[in-house]
Structure formats: structure tokens, C-alpha cells
Amino acid sequence: MTLYLKNKLWGKNFPYVSKPKVIGYYSVDSDRQLHFDSSQLKYYCPPTNDKINFDLNDGIHTVHRKPASANDEKIDHILQWIKQKIPPLSDNKWLSADFVCLRGLLTKIMKTPYDEKEGWIICAVKFKGTIYLCAFDTDADKYEKSNRTMRDLTFMSWGFKFEQYLVSDAPGKEPNTNKPVDEAAEFCCVFETRLVNSRILYGAEMDGIKCDELLDDPLPLKELKFFELKTSRIVERPQQFISMKRFKFLKWWCQSFLVGIEDISCGFRNDKGIVCKVENYQVQNLARISSEYWSAANAMNFCDAFLQHVSKIVTRNYDECVYKFERKPFGDIIMTELPPSPEYSFLPQWYTQPDKS
Ligand code: A3P
Ligand code: MG
Ligand code: MG
Numbered sequence: 001m002t003l004y005l006k007n008k009l010w011g012k013n014f015p016y017v018s019k020p021k022v023i024g025y026y027s028v029d030s031d032r033q034l035h036f037d038s039s040q041l042k043y044y045c046p047p048t049n050d051k052i053n054f055d056l057n058d059g060i061h062t063v064h065r066k067p068a069s070a071n072d073e074k075i076d077h078i079l080q081w082i083k084q085k086i087p088p089l090s091d092n093k094w095l096s097a098d099f100v101c102l103r104g105l106l107t108k109i110m111k112t113p114y115d116e117k118e119g120w121i122i123c124a125v126k127f128k129g130t131i132y133l134c135a136f137d138t139d140a141d142k143y144e145k146s147n148r149t150m151r152d153l154t155f156m157s158w159g160f161k162f163e164q165y166l167v168s169d170a171p172g173k174e175p176n177t178n179k180p181v182d183e184a185a186e187f188c189c190v191f192e193t194r195l196v197n198s199r200i201l202y203g204a205e206m207d208g209i210k211c212d213e214l215l216d217d218p219l220p221l222k223e224l225k226f227f228e229l230k231t232s233r234i235v236e237r238p239q240q241f242i243s244m245k246r247f248k249f250l251k252w253w254c255q256s257f258l259v260g261i262e263d264i265s266c267g268f269r270n271d272k273g274i275v276c277k278v279e280n281y282q283v284q285n286l287a288r289i290s291s292e293y294w295s296a297a298n299a300m301n302f303c304d305a306f307l308q309h310v311s312k313i314v315t316r317n318y319d320e321c322v323y324k325f326e327r328k329p330f331g332d333i334i335m336t337e338l339p340p341s342p343e344y345s346f347l348p349q350w351y352t353q354p355d356k357s
Contacts, residue, residue: 011301
């Protein structure tokens with residue numbers, strides 16, 4: 001029951017993927033409380049000044065960071081959304097989806113053939129005919145998180161500060177860069193897609209939308225045009241551009257493709273956190289300019305192969321067994337069947353037995 005990764009080719013032709021469809025949304029406030037509304041929705045606001053000079057350190061001491069406890073939320077938000085919004089199909093089947101997860105997990109899988117150094121743990125459980133997937137920290141992730149220096153935290157905050165320079169609460173409104181950056185709040189959308197035979201329902205945090213009018217709930221789901229913001233160090237040497245294509249563009253492509261994003265704005269910063277150039281990238285071009293290093297078709301075919309592998313293995317119910325899939329750095333994907341445990345079970349009782357909660 002091991003999925004071997006020695007073979008790096010998972011298919012040359014792009015597999016069938018339906019256009020990701022937005023089926024809902026929710027907001028997470030600065031206290032990580034969930035709201036079934038668009039209160040955290042942001043509008044993309046392109047830079048107006050020709051001379052860009054964004055200081056990403058501005059106000060860094062007042063930043064509101066995402067609490068460490070957010071890690072324990074697992075996939076609770078998407079479960080809460082499902083519980084609230086999707087009536088069960090029958091007593092034994094709740095959803096038409098084969099898989100439920102978050103977008104970050106799909107990105108992790110898609111990057112796997114190209115990111116040999118990155119280990120991961122993904123647990124899978126079956127409930128009412130659907131497989132739920134959740135990523136768990138590896139020992140290396142735990143070590144990295146508990147040993148973050150002020151410098152690491154600053155680097156992380158720069159990405160959020162950049163977002164603040166380019167989004168606002170209303171179309172045409174100047175971004176307010178004087179207020180503390182709230183790294184804990186999010187606007188998320190729920191998507192549905194089909195990859196070959198796997199119907200997948202997933203949540204994803206969205207940076208902003210491009211829209212000229214102020215939207216109110218309920219949002220016009222079919223019309224939302226999402227936008228992604230990124231930062232990157234200015235490229236000075238050829239090796240830096242190679243690394244950007246190999247790793248960053250792969251991640252950006254995976255994240256964006258999964259939610260139908262067509263454009264990304266990247267702020268290029270120096271080592272002091274000053275952005276003096278913003279460049280727009282078309283997502284479809286990212287794969288083309290990085291074709292020496294990775295293939296979008298291969299990443300998607302691998303994702304399909306992994307999901308098929310999981311669906312063959314995951315047959316017993318969540319209350320009997322948790323299936324743990326682990327990819328150690330440079331290793332294959334090893335599966336272990338575990339009894340339900342506080343460490344790796346992740347479907348809360350309020351989800352599986354709503355009447356008892
Ligand atoms: P950058 O991507 O510009 O570095 P996202 O682009 O996915 O919306 O994430 C917004 C910002 O959150 C990132 O900006 C980065 O600053 C921070 N961030 C996201 N994921 C991270 C991770 N795994 N480790 C560190 N920082 C992260
Ligand atoms: Mg984001
Ligand atoms: Mg972003």
C-alpha cells in the first residue's frame with residue numbers, strides 16, 4: 001500500500017479537470033470565529049502611483065498575528081460550512097463529493113513530484129460515503145513552527161503587509177495602510193471541481209476580488225473574479241530566477257489553478273522589505289515559462305493518481321480507522337492504518353453526530 005515516487009512521470013496529457021465552481025463562502029474574523037458572510041471580502045486596488053515604494057515594515061509592531069491555536073482548527077471551518085449549507089442527500093450519504101479538504105492540501109499533493117525535500121502527513125477518513133482529508137504537521141513542521149525567530153515572523157508578515165497596500169474594503173477606495181495588519185482574518189470560498197473521476201469540495205482563502213461595485217450578501221457567486229497577491233525577493237542573479245520558476249511559480253500555479261485565478265500581482269522586495277516593483281503574471285504563463293522544471297499536466301496527473309490511491313484504500317468508516325499517508329523527505333508515500341485517536345482523528349462529534357453535540 002505504498003505509492004512509489006521514483007517514477008516522476010504521471011502522464012503527459014493534461015487530465016480532465018472541470019472549471020472550479022464557487023458554491024459558497026465564509027469569513028473568519030480576527031478571533032478566528034466563523035461567519036457565513038462576506039465581512040472579510042477585500043477588493044483589489046491596483047497601485048496608482050508610477051513610483052512604487054511600499055515599506056513592508058510599516059506598523060509591523062502592531063500586527064495581529066494568526067494565533068498558534070489556528071493549527072488545531074484542522075478542517076473545522078469547511079465542516080461548519082457544510083453542516084450549515086448542505087442538506088444530507090440521504091441517511092447514508094451526505095454529499096455528492098468524493099473528497100472534502102482545503103486547497104492547501106491539494107497544492108501540497110500537486111507539488112509532491114517536484115518538491116522532494118518536503119515531507120507531509122495527510123490523514124483520510126470516510127464518513128457517509130465521502131473521504132475527508134486533513135494535513136497534519138510533521139516533526140519537521142512542528143520544529144520549524146516552534147523555533148521561528150523574529151526574522152522569520154517578519155518575513156511572514158511582509159506578505160500580509162503587501163496585501164494591505166493593494167486591497168481595500170470597497171471598490172475605488174484607497175487602501176488604508178495605517179491600521180494594524182490583521183493576519184488572522186480571512187475571506188474564504190468553497191469550490192467544487194472534478195478531477196478525472198474525483199469530485200472534490202474544498203475551501204480556499206482568497207486575497208481579493210476584482211470588481212467595480214460594492215457587493216453585498218448573498219454574493220453573485222458566478223461573477224466573482226478573484227485576484228492573488230504575492231511577494232518575492234527582487235531577482236538579481238540567474239540562479240534566483242531559476243529557483244523562482246522551480247518552486248514559487250509551481251506553488252503559485254497550483255494554488256491559483258485550483259480556484260480559477262487568472263492573474264497574480266507580485267511585489268518585488270529587497271532584503272529590507274521595500275517593494276519598488278509590482279509585476280502582474282498570467283497564471284497560464286507561469287507553467288509555460290517554467291516548463292523546463294515542472295509540468296502542470298504531471299502535477300495534476302499525480303494529484304489524480306494520489307486521490308485514486310486513497311479512494312482504493314480508504315474503505316472503513318471514520319469511527320473504525322484513520323488512514324495516515326506520510327511522505328518523508330525524499331521518500332515514498334507510506335500508508336498506516338490507525339485506530340481513531342485524539343492525535344489524528346479530525347471529524348468533530350458535532351459533525352458526525354450533530355444531535356448529540
Ligand atoms: P507571500 O506569499 O507573498 O510570501 P498567500 O499568498 O498564500 O495568500 O499568503 C499570504 C502571506 O502569508 C504570504 O505572503 C506569507 O507572508 C504568509 N504565509 C503564507 N503561508 C506561509 C507559510 N507556510 N509560511 C510562512 N508564511 C506564510
Ligand atoms: Mg492569501
Ligand atoms: Mg497571497
